[in-house]
Each structure stands twice: as C-alpha cells, then as structure tokens.
Amino acid sequence: MRALRRFTVRAALPEPLLPLSQLVMNLRWSWHPETRDLFETLDPALWQSCGGDPVKALGEVSAERLAALAKDRRFVRRLQDAVDDLEEYLATPRWYQSLGTDTANGGAPASIAYFSAEFGITEVLPQYSGGLGILAGDHLKAASDLGVPLIGVGLLYRAGYFEQGLSSDGWQLEHYPSLDPHGLPVKLLREPDGSAVVISVPLPEGRTLYAHVWRAQVGRVTLLLLDSDIEENAPAERGVTDRLYGGDEDHRLRQEMLLGIGGVRALRAYCARTGTPAPEVFHANEGHAGFSGLERIRELMESHGLAFAEALQAVRSGTVFTTHTPVPAGIDRFPKALIERYFAGFGVPLHDLLALGAEEDPAKYNMAHMGLRLGQRANGVSELHGHVSRGMFSNLWPGFDESDVPIGSITNGVHAPTWTARELVDMGTQTSSQGDPVEVDGPVHFDGVDGIPAGDLWAIRRTLRARLVEEVRRRVRETALSRGATEAEVGWTETVFDPDVLTIGFARRVPSYKRLTLMLRDPARLKAMLLDPERPLQLVIAGKSHPADDGGKKLIQQMVEFADDPEIRHRIAFLPGYDIGMARYLYWGCDVWLNNPLRPLEACGTSGMKSALNGGLNLSIRDGWWDEWFDGQNGWAIPTADGVADADRRDEVEARAIYELLSTQVLPRFYERDGEGVPARWVEMVRHTLRETGPKVLATRMVRDYVQALYVPAARSARVMSADGYTPARAESQWRGHLLHNWSTVRVAHVEATGAGDTPEIGSTLALRAEVELPGLEPGDVQVQAAYGRVDDADGLHDVTTVPMAHEQTEGSRHWFTATVPLERTGAFGYTVRVLPHSEHLADPAELGVVTTA
Ligand SMILES: *Cc1c(COP(=O)(O)O)cnc(C)c1O
Numbered sequence: 019m020r021a022l023r024r025f026t027v028r029a030a031l032p033e034p035l036l037p038l039s040q041l042v043m044n045l046r047w048s049w050h051p052e053t054r055d056l057f058e059t060l061d062p063a064l065w066q067s068c069g070g071d072p073v074k075a076l077g078e079v080s081a082e083r084l085a086a087l088a089k090d091r092r093f094v095r096r097l098q099d100a101v102d103d104l105e106e107y108l109a110t111p112r113w114y115q116s117l118g119t120d121t122a123n124g125g126a127p128a129s130i131a132y133f134s135a136e137f138g139i140t141e142v143l144p145q146y147s148g149g150l151g152i153l154a155g156d157h158l159k160a161a162s163d164l165g166v167p168l169i170g171v172g173l174l175y176r177a178g179y180f181e182q183g184l185s186s187d188g189w190q191l192e193h194y195p196s197l198d199p200h201g202l203p204v205k206l207l208r209e210p211d212g213s214a215v216v217i218s219v220p221l222p223e224g225r226t227l228y229a230h231v232w233r234a235q236v237g238r239v240t241l242l243l244l245d246s247d248i249e250e251n252a253p254a255e256r257g258v259t260d261r262l263y264g265g266d267e268d269h270r271l272r273q274e275m276l277l278g279i280g281g282v283r284a285l286r287a288y289c290a291r292t293g294t295p296a297p298e299v300f301h302a303n304e305g306h307a308g309f310s311g312l313e314r315i316r317e318l319m320e321s322h323g324l325a326f327a328e329a330l331q332a333v334r335s336g337t338v339f340t341t342h343t344p345v346p347a348g349i350d351r352f353p354k355a356l357i358e359r360y361f362a363g364f365g366v367p368l369h370d371l372l373a374l375g376a377e378e379d380p381a382k383y384n385m386a387h388m389g390l391r392l393g394q395r396a397n398g399v400s401e402l403h404g405h406v407s408r409g410m411f412s413n414l415w416p417g418f419d420e421s422d423v424p425i426g427s428i429t430n431g432v433h434a435p436t437w438t439a440r441e442l443v444d445m446g447t448q449t450s451s452q453g454d455p456v457e458v459d460g461p462v463h464f465d466g467v468d469g470i471p472a473g474d475l476w477a478i479r480r481t482l483r484a485r486l487v488e489e490v491r492r493r494v495r496e497t498a499l500s501r502g503a504t505e506a507e508v509g510w511t512e513t514v515f516d517p518d519v520l521t522i523g524f525a526r527r528v529p530s531y532k533r534l535t536l537m538l539r540d541p542a543r544l545k546a547m548l549l550d551p552e553r554p555l556q557l558v559i560a561g562k563s564h565p566a567d568d569g570g571k572k573l574i575q576q577m578v579e580f581a582d583d584p585e586i587r588h589r590i591a592f593l594p595g596y597d598i599g600m601a602r603y604l605y606w607g608c609d610v611w612l613n614n615p616l617r618p619l620e621a622c623g624t625s626g627m628k629s630a631l632n633g634g635l636n637l638s639i640r641d642g643w644w645d646e647w648f649d650g651q652n653g654w655a656i657p658t659a660d661g662v663a664d665a666d667r668r669d670e671v672e673a674r675a676i677y678e679l680l681s682t683q684v685l686p687r688f689y690e691r692d693g694e695g696v697p698a699r700w701v702e703m704v705r706h707t708l709r710e711t712g713p714k715v716l717a718t719r720m721v722r723d724y725v726q727a728l729y730v731p732a733a734r735s736a737r738v739m740s741a742d743g744y745t746p747a748r749a750e751s752q753w754r755g756h757l758l759h760n761w762s763t764v765r766v767a768h769v770e771a772t773g774a775g776d777t778p779e780i781g782s783t784l785a786l787r788a789e790v791e792l793p794g795l796e797p798g799d800v801q802v803q804a805a806y807g808r809v810d811d812a813d814g815l816h817d818v819t820t821v822p823m824a825h826e827q828t829e830g831s832r833h834w835f836t837a838t839v840p841l842e843r844t845g846a847f848g849y850t851v852r853v854l855p856h857s858e859h860l861a862d863p864a865e866l867g868v869v870t871t872a
Pocket of ligand 1: 147148149152526527597601622623624625628
C-alpha cells in the first residue's frame with residue numbers, strides 16, 4: 019500500500035535543547051563545520067544514516083537521547099556557544115555595512131530581491147538541477163557573509179529535480195521523491211493570526227493559481243519559496259510546483275508566472291509582515307524570472323496611474339538581468355499565442371507586453387529578450403561569455419558594433435566555506451577561518467599557503483584523495499547492488515580505486531555541448547592509460563541528463579558500459595546521483611578537474627573553480643572562466659580546434675590533445691617524486707593555484723562586483739525615477755518617446771577635417787567639424803562623438819576610441835560640433851562621426867538602440 023500523504027513526527031525538545039531548532043533552521047550550518055559537529059554529537063550513527071540532514075536527524079533522535087543530552091552540561095554549553103556564534107554572525111556589521119545605506123545620499127540599497135528558478139544551497143534542500151542553481155545558492159551565501167541585504171525568491175518543487183539511478187544496462191532512471199516541506203529546513207510565512215499567507219496569480223478562463231510561501235534562512239539572507247501544492251488549488255494548479263524543468267510549455271509558463279508574478283507578491287507580503295524595507299533593486303537570474311518586471315509594471319500602473327511606458331521606465335531603472343547561456347536552444351521561449359492567452363486579462367496592455375519579448379520569429383516570445391528590455395543593466399557570467407552575449411543579442415541594438423552592445427560581464431564565483439575542505443582551511447591556506455574573507459576590501463590574498471611545507475601540502479592532498487576513494491568505493495558498491503548485483507557479487511568494489519593514483523574528475527550536467535564522452539574517443543588509448551603499470555590514472559565521472567534528453571542518456575549509457583568492463587572497473591567509475599553531497603568529495607579529492615566543452619558554449623563553468631579552491635589543477639578547454647584565469651601554472655589549457663566546422667573532426671583533434679597533455683605533461687609531473695616521495699613540481703602548481711586562483715574565484719568577489727557595478731547604480735537610478743510620485747519616470751519616458759519619434763530625421767550632413775595635411779605624422783592632431791541635422795530635437799538631446807581607430811581594407815574601424823564633440827553653433831535645425839583627434843599610432847587610420855541619444859538617466863549610450871553614423 020502507498021500512503022496518501024506523509025509527514026514527520028518529531029520528539030519535543032527539552033527546554034535546554036530548544037536552541038537546537040534555531041541552529042537547524044538557519045542553513046548557515048551547511049557552511050559551518052562546527053555547527054555540523056554539534057549535530058553529529060546528537061547521535062553519530064543517526065547522523066550518518068540521515069546523510070548529514072539535521073532536520074531528519076532531529077526528527078528521528080529518540081526522546082531518551084534528548085533527555086540525556088539535556089542533562090549533559092558540556093553539550094548544553096557547546097550548544098550555547100554555537101548559538102552565540104550564529105547570533106554574532108547575524109548581527110555584526112560586515113563589508114556591506116561599511117558602504118553606508120543612507121538612501122538619501124546615494125547609499126547602497128536597503129534591500130535587493132534576487133529571483134531564480136533554482137537554488138542549490140545544500141543537498142538537504144534539493145531545489146536545483148546544476149550550475150545555475152548552485153550559483154544562486156552561492157550568491158545568497160556570499161551575500162550573507164558580506165552583509166548584503168538580499169532576499170531570494172524561488173519555487174519549492176515537491177520533487178526537486180529528480181534522483182538519478184541506473185538500470186542494469188546503464189540507462190538513467192529517474193526517481194521523483196515526494197518532499198514534505200515540514201521535513202525541510204523551511205518555515206511557513208504566516209499572517210498575524212497564524213494562518214498561512216496565500217499568494218494568488220490570475221490564470222486564463224477566470225482560474226486562479228494559489229501558493230503558500232516557505233521561508234528558508236540562509237545565514238542573514240531570507241529565501242522565499244512559493245509552493246502551489248495546497249488545498250486552495252484545483253488539482254491541475256496543485257501540480258505547478260511539482261518538479262524543476264519538467265512538463266510542457268504550458269506547465270513551464272505557469273511556473274514562471276508563479277515565480278515572477280507570485281514572487282513579487284510574496285515579497286510584498288513578506289516585507290509588510292516583517293517590516294523589511296521594500297527592495298529597490300530586482301535581480302533576475304536568467305530569463306525564467308522575467309515576469310517579475312511585468313508585475314512591477316502592473317503595480318505602478320495601478321498604484322500611481324502611470325502609463326505602460328512610464329512604468330517600464332521606472333521598473334527598468336532598478337532591474338538587473340543576468341544571462342547565463344550562449345546555447346541558443348538554452349534560451350527560454352514561449353509561443354506568442356500562449357502568452358496572449360495567459361496575459362489577456364493581466365492588467366498590462368497586451369501589445370506593449372508582447373513587444374518586450376519580441377524576437378526574429380514573430381510567433382515566439384523570448385524571455386532573454388524580455389530580460390534585456392526590462393533590465394537597464396545586464397551582464398554575462400565571464401568575460402568571454404559577455405563577449406559572446408554581445409554578439410548573440412546584438413540585433414536588439416541595431417546600428418551598433420558588437421563591442422558597443424550594453425551587456426557587461428561579472429565572472430561567477432564559488433562560496434569557499436561551502437566548497438573548501440576543512441583540512442585546507444585549518445592549515446591556514448586562506449586568510450580567515452571563514453575561508454572567504456569578508457572584511458577585506460580590494461584584492462584578497464591567500465598567502466598563508468606559502469608557509470606550508472611541500473610535504474604537508476602533499477599529505478593533505480593525499481588525505482583528501484583517500485577520502486574520495488572511500489566514498490567512491492561506497493557508492494560503487496551501492497550502485498552495483500541497485501543495478502541487480504547480489505551481496506556475494508560486489509566484493510570487488512572494496513578495492514576499486516587507489517589513494518596513490520592520479521585522480522581525474524569529470525562531473526557536470528550532460529547536455530551535448532559538455533561532451534561527456536569525448537575522453538572515450540580512443541577507448542584503447544584511454545584504457546592503456548588507466549592500466550599503465552608505472553603511471554596509471556583513475557577517473558571518476560558523474561552527471562545527470564535532463565529526463566527528456568535521450569541523447570544525453572545514451573552518452574551516460576556509453577560511459578557506464580565502458581566503465582563496467584571488469585578489466586578497468588577498478589580505475590574508472592560513473593557514479594549516479596550527482597548532487598552537492600557527492601560533488602564535495604570530488605572537489606576535495608580530485609587532482610585534476612577535466613572540462614572539455616565545445617568552446618564557447620560554457621558560459622562560465624564553476625566546478626573547476628571549486629576544484630581549484632582545494633588545490634585541484636584544471637585540465638580544460640579555454641572556455642568560460644578558464645579562458646580568463648588560466649595562467650600557465652594552475653593547470654593546462656586544452657588547445658581547441660575553433661572554427662573547424664566538422665564537429666567530428668573537431669572532437670577528434672581536441673580529444674587527441676587531451677590524451678597528449680595527459681601523457682606528456684600531467685602524468686609525468688604527478689609521478690615525478692623527490693627523495694621524500696613528494697612530487698615537488700606538482701605541489702608547486704597546487705600551491706600556485708591556491709594562492710593565485712583561489713582569491714579570484716570567490717563568490718564574495720563576485721557579489722562585491724554585483725553590488726558595486728550593478729546594485730548600487732541601479733538603486734540610484736531607481737530612486738531618481740521614483741522621486742515625487744514618479745515625476746522623473748514620466749518625464750524621461752516622454753522624452754524617450756519624443757526622441758525616438760524624431761530619430762529617423764537625425765543626419766550627419768557633413769564632416770570636415772583639417773590640420774593633418776596629405777601625409778599626417780604621428781603626434782599631430784586632426785580637427786573635426788561636423789554638421790548635424792536635428793529637426794525636432796535639441797543639441798542637448800544628443801551626444802555627437804568622433805570615433806577613430808585602426809582601419810582595415812574594407813574601411814572597418816577597429817580598436818575604436820570615441821571622444822565627445824562640443825556643440826559650437828546652431829542655425830535652425832542645423833548644428834555644428836567640433837573635436838580634436840590625436841594621431842597616436844602609425845599605420846592605417848580612420849575616423850567617423852556618430853550621433854547618440856543623451857540623457858543623464860541612460861546607463862549606457864547604446865541603451866535606446868538608436869545611433870546615426872556619418
Ligand atoms: C558546481 C556544480 C555544478 C556546476 O558545474 P559546471 O562546471 O558549471 O558545469 C553542477 N552541479 C553541482 C552539484 C555542482 O556542485
């Protein structure tokens with residue numbers, strides 16, 4: 019029989035142990051080992067069997083044990099210490115508080131909303147599928163460490179993503195657990211009378227989607243998770259938050275409406291009931307959360323009587339959009355007809371709403387385009403990805419060079435206290451015991467690692483590798499049993515892997531661009547390396563395929579079949595069930611982290627950063643973050659066959675490069691030992707990686723960048739726009755309408771250059787005078803620029819510098835502008851003149867997408 023519903027019955031905590039629930043309910047324990055030690059003391063065996071889930075452990079620990087602990091004075095003292103430590107963490111001013119939050123004086127925002135479809139904080143709260151969610155989780159944790167007043171907004175999926183198993187023939191099996199929120203470290207958001215807060219989102223045909231709001235506490239940061247599986251809903255609506263990235267377009271649209279529209283409503287409810295200041299900045303982590311902007315437009319139209327364009331002006335100013343994928347198939351798009359059906363009665367003019375998501379295909383509504391149009395500030399997640407995104411979305415800014423497209427980049431980071439092995443932190447490799455310094459402004463240094471003798475560093479690496487080997491053995495055994503082997507047949511699993519063999523990790527989701535099976539290109543060669551009697555390597559592999567992606571599942575099956583070979587199964591393993599809990603062991607223990615995506619489709623990649631924080635050396639295609647921070651000593655760059663159109667040939671070339679690097683560089687260096695058995699040159703690479711790469715990949719560095727480059731400027735813009743009942747937003751919107759209406763008549767009529775003669779010499783200058791026609795506009799409405807630089811055979815300008823030209827004279831609608839251009843370089847030189855809109859409220863001159871060039 020199956021239970022209709024399930025819930026968790028837990029023992030009442032005796033009075034002296036009451037603070038335990040406070041500790042359990044704040045997810046700071048997920049990155050605070052001392053608190054986890056305390057939980058373990060509750061009942062070490064139970065802690066093991068509960069997989070380190072304190073809510074579960076506390077739910078199952080016996081009343082007798084609790085009674086005994088309540089009388090154990092040492093335990094109660096330790097408990098109090100842990101609670102004091104948490105309270106201090108929550109209350110002390112951190113980095114952000116030093117910025118000043120005096121809103122009247124351009125201070126940092128008093129609160130920021132961060133929307134994401136997934137959050138990966140701990141394996142205990144499985145609300146993530148991969149990198150995007152883990153990044154969101156790390157963003158919240160680092161924000162907490164820095165004291166940034168962020169509020170996360172997401173959905174509570176009752177089955178999470180899915181749990182991965184394997185069939186006997188290596189096919190991915192999906193299991194959808196049924197998570198009971200009462201067994202999770204979350205609390206219901208309640209009305210003052212104790213009843214649950216209910217959020218509603220209108221659906222077509224007069225239906226309504228209702229949701230409860232669960233609060234997770236991530237250190238100082240609150241995360242709100244909307245849950246539709248409640249009595250108030252009809253059966254179809256109850257299933258909206260069933261699972262992450264499942265279902266058809268209709269289902270996904272409902273999820274995104276709940277996230278965006280319901281999310282804003284949940285925020286309003288949360289702020290009102292807790293006295294939290296309303297967010298000034300809204301950050302959409304990827305396009306899924308874009309409807310939050312529509313809801314805010316609707317709010318302003320209703321509350322302040324703003325027209326759509328005026329409300330858009332106000333909303334954009336406080337919105338930050340981050341795009342995460344350069345894979346066109348990864349962009350979220352809906353049939354336009356579906357949007358029309360769902361938003362017909364929403365309260366925002368449909369025509370205007372549809373324009374926000376317009377793209378090349380007139381039948382589609384593009385969530386990334388909407389994100390870019392709704393966010394005055396936008397970024398990609400590594401320098402290379404910023405570059406690729408400017409190209410990918412350049413048709414939203416016609417007339418501009420790709421380099422002018424207003425999409426910047428902030429390279430992702432990872433949360434050191436979550437991902438760094440405790441032993442390394444204890445050795446003092448990082449500046450503070452938190453592993454992730456929060457008080458230091460500017461560049462952070464991990465100089466502590468310089469004081470550690472090579473032998474000690476190597477000993478730690480071996481300890482971490484040995485721990486991974488234990489974990490691999492445990493998991494290989496479990497997997498064999500789950501795939502149908504009997505106890506009598508799994509004896510071999512006890513000796514798989516070797517704590518002294520070079521260990522390579524490859525773990526990530528399995529979309530085709532990540533090329534899970536590239537290493538199998540020449541199976542005989544790989545096999546020979548695995549079995550090399552002198553210098554063997556071992557490979558641990560993991561990753562989930564999206565349930566609807568049979569191609570990905572075939573790749574997994576191919577990998578499993580290869581690893582099933584009794585001749586090599588002691589050196590290679592595919593471990594099902596990749597999640598945060600498994601990932602930690604991999605990052606700690608792998609010597610080399612392999613990453614071979616099809617460049618440039620990996621927007622950033624973060625797993626290699628986590629490996630680097632533990633002294634792992636990356637062996638990676640120069641894509642995402644590795645393109646930026648590979649420095650020749652922190653690992654190896656796999657040469658790419660960029661531009662080779664034949665995918666098969668490209669795979670061949672790049673796979674061969676991996677084998678070559680392994681056999682000529684990686685393996686020799688790992689096995690080259692000094693008199694004490696230490697691979698001195700390897701350890702120097704480890705040390706270099708910790709010292710130089712460690713500080714760059716920190717999530718605190720990333721969150722500081724977001725605060726300084728995007729959140730603070732966005733808050734300023736939003737404040738300006740909302741002053742005096744949104745008067746500036748109305749004025750700016752009117753100005754934009756007027757400007758765009760007149761733009762087609764803007765013309766650079768004539769440009770004169772004097773001073774350079776026929777054969778100009780370096781060091782001389784060029785005086786430019788441009789005649790510009792601006793019928794209907796004022797000179798102050800535009801900025802006229804001289805643009806100059808190197809020129810190619812087709813007269814294309816490169817390495818362009820721009821200087822503003824000064825207004826000199828006006829005759830009717832004709833205006834003259836002048837500038838002096840220095841000739842600083844020898845060789846072919848060219849210049850032009852262009853006219854751009856000008857307003858103090860533009861974040862970027864390309865923002866309005868119009869430009870007129872001579
Ligand atoms: C870091 C991480 C990812 C993302 O890894 P990429 O290198 O960005 O693909 C995915 N899943 C888990 C469990 C992770 O820890």
